[in-house]
Amino acid sequence: MSKLLNLLIRGATVVNADREFRADVLCAGGKIVEIGENLEAPTNTRELDASGAYLLPGGIDPHTHMQLPFMGTVAVDGFYEGTAAGLAGGTTSIIDFVIPAPQEPLLEAYHKWCGWAQESAGNYSFHVAVTWWDETVHRDMGILVKEHGINSFKHFMAYKNAIMADDEILVNSFRRALELGAMPTVHAENGELVYQLQQELLAKGITGPAGHPLSRPPAVEGEAANRAIAIAQVIGVPIYIVHVSCIDALNAIIRARTAGQRVYGEALAGHLVTDDRGYQDPDFARAAAYVMSPPFREKKHQDALWQGLQSGHLHTTATDHCVFCAGQKAAGKDDFSKIPNGCGGVEERMAVVWDAGVNSGKLTRSEFVRITSANCAQIFNIYPRKGAVAVGSDADLVIWDPHKSKTLSAKTQFSKGDFNVFEGRTVRGFPATVLCNGKVVFEDGQLMAERGAGRYIERAPFTPLAAPLWQAAAEAL
Numbered sequence: 001m002s003k004l005l006n007l008l009i010r011g012a013t014v015v016n017a018d019r020e021f022r023a024d025v026l027c028a029g030g031k032i033v034e035i036g037e038n039l040e041a042p043t044n045t046r047e048l049d050a051s052g053a054y055l056l057p058g059g060i061d062p063h064t065h066m067q068l069p070f071m072g073t074v075a076v077d078g079f080y081e082g083t084a085a086g087l088a089g090g091t092t093s094i095i096d097f098v099i100p101a102p103q104e105p106l107l108e109a110y111h112k113w114c115g116w117a118q119e120s121a122g123n124y125s126f127h128v129a130v131t132w133w134d135e136t137v138h139r140d141m142g143i144l145v146k147e148h149g150i151n152s153f154k155h156f157m158a159y160k161n162a163i164m165a166d167d168e169i170l171v172n173s174f175r176r177a178l179e180l181g182a183m184p185t186v187h188a189e190n191g192e193l194v195y196q197l198q199q200e201l202l203a204k205g206i207t208g209p210a211g212h213p214l215s216r217p218p219a220v221e222g223e224a225a226n227r228a229i230a231i232a233q234v235i236g237v238p239i240y241i242v243h244v245s246c247i248d249a250l251n252a253i254i255r256a257r258t259a260g261q262r263v264y265g266e267a268l269a270g271h272l273v274t275d276d277r278g279y280q281d282p283d284f285a286r287a288a289a290y291v292m293s294p295p296f297r298e299k300k301h302q303d304a305l306w307q308g309l310q311s312g313h314l315h316t317t318a319t320d321h322c323v324f325c326a327g328q329k330a331a332g333k334d335d336f337s338k339i340p341n342g343c344g345g346v347e348e349r350m351a352v353v354w355d356a357g358v359n360s361g362k363l364t365r366s367e368f369v370r371i372t373s374a375n376c377a378q379i380f381n382i383y384p385r386k387g388a389v390a391v392g393s394d395a396d397l398v399i400w401d402p403h404k405s406k407t408l409s410a411k412t413q414f415s416k417g418d419f420n421v422f423e424g425r426t427v428r429g430f431p432a433t434v435l436c437n438g439k440v441v442f443e444d445g446q447l448m449a450e451r452g453a454g455r456y457i458e459r460a461p462f463t464p465l466a467a468p469l470w471q472a473a474a475e476a477l
C-alpha cells in the first residue's frame, strides 16, 4: 500500500477519554487531519467502513521488555516481533526499558537499545533504568532528558546482586528527576526480603516454581511501594509505580493519593485476570511459564486492582511483555530463583481489558481508553499526540469490533513465545483494523507489520499533570 494514500474512516463511533461521538475521520501524512460528519474523500483516498464499530486511539503499552538480556538469557520477542504482536492486538506504541548493567554508562546503554529498537514495526519510546549511581549517572540523566527525549527513569527495588536500586540510589535519582522534570518509576519489591526468603525456601527443599510466589508475598511489594512513595513525598517529586499486583501496594497508593500526593499506578493485564494457581502445576515447564515478578496473586488482589482502575487510583494498564520460552525457563529446573522472570501479553492486553472490564460492566468505553492509552500519554507527556482521536494527533487508530470473539492461545499468537498466560480465554471485542502512523498494519486477522516502520517517540519533560510539583521545585531554587 502506498505511503501517500489517505484513509477515510467512515461512520465510526469515536471513543475518547472524555466522550463518544459519531464521525468520519480523515488521515493523511500519518496524522488525523479532519474529523466531522459526511467528510468528502480527497483523491487517492481509501475508505474504511467502520459503522457499528468503535474508533479508539491506538493502545500504548507503557511497560514492555523486548529483546531484554535478563537472568542469563535474552527475551525471545525482539523489537520487531514484540511490536508486531502489539499491532495485532491494537497496541501501536510501547514504552520499553533501557536497563544498563551496574557501572554501564547510561548513554551507552541507551544507544545500544536504540540500535535494537530500529527493527520496531510499532512506535516506541524508552524509560531508562538507574541501576547504580555516581556523578556520570547524574550527568547522563540530564543529557537523556535534554537531548534524547527521555522523561522517565526506572528503579528496580528488587533483583539484589543485579540491578537493584538501594535507598541511596533512589534518593539521588529521584532528586535529579525532580530537577529535570522527569518521572521516577519503580518496580516495588523489597529485594533484600525476596533474596532472604528465596534462600530460606531453597534450604527447606522448596526448589520448584511454587517457591516463587512464596518468596514474593504481598507485604514485600507493599513495603517497597510505601518506601518509594515516602521518598518521593519527601523530595516532592511525582512517582509512578509499575505493575501493582496486590492490595498492599494499592493501599500505599490510595493512602498517598488521598493525602494529595501525585502518585500514579499501573496494573498488568495478566495480574488483572490470571491468578496464582499456575504455580502449582506439577509440570515444571507449565508452572515456570507463570514465573514473573511480582507474581500472579489470588483473586482478592485482582478484585482490588479492578477497583483501583475504577476509582482512578490506578491509571494505566500494561503487560510487562518479556517472553522466555521453556528451554530458557529450564535454567531454574532445580532452583526457582534462577527461572528467568517474565511473561507475554502485549498482543492480548487490549482485548483482555475490554472483555473483563467493559463487557463485565466494570468500565465505560471512555474509561477503557483512559487506561489503555490516554492516561499513559498524559503521565509521560505525549498527549494529545498520542492517546486521543483528535485533529493533529498521530493516526494511530484502532477500529474496534465489539462483537468479534477470539480464543487466546499460544498456538495462534504472533509472539514467538511458546506459552500464553491467557490460554483458552475467549474474549469478545477485538481490533478489526489497526492503523499505525496512518498505515493499515492489521486487517481482518492479517498482520502487515513492517520491520523498521515504527517511530521513536521523544517525550518532553515537565508533564503538566505534575505542574504544581515542578513549580514548587522551581520556586525553592
Ligand SMILES: NC(=O)NCCC(=O)O
Residues within 6 Å of the ligand: 065, 187, 291, 292, 293, 294, 320, 322, 341, 342, 343
Ligand atoms: N516482570 C518480570 O518478571 N520480568 C521483567 C523485569 C521486570 O519488570 O521486573
Ligand SMILES: [Zn+2]
Residues within 6 Å of the ligand: 187, 242, 243, 293, 294
Ligand atoms: Zn518489574
Ligand SMILES: [Zn+2]
Residues within 6 Å of the ligand: 063, 064, 065, 320
Ligand atoms: Zn518490567
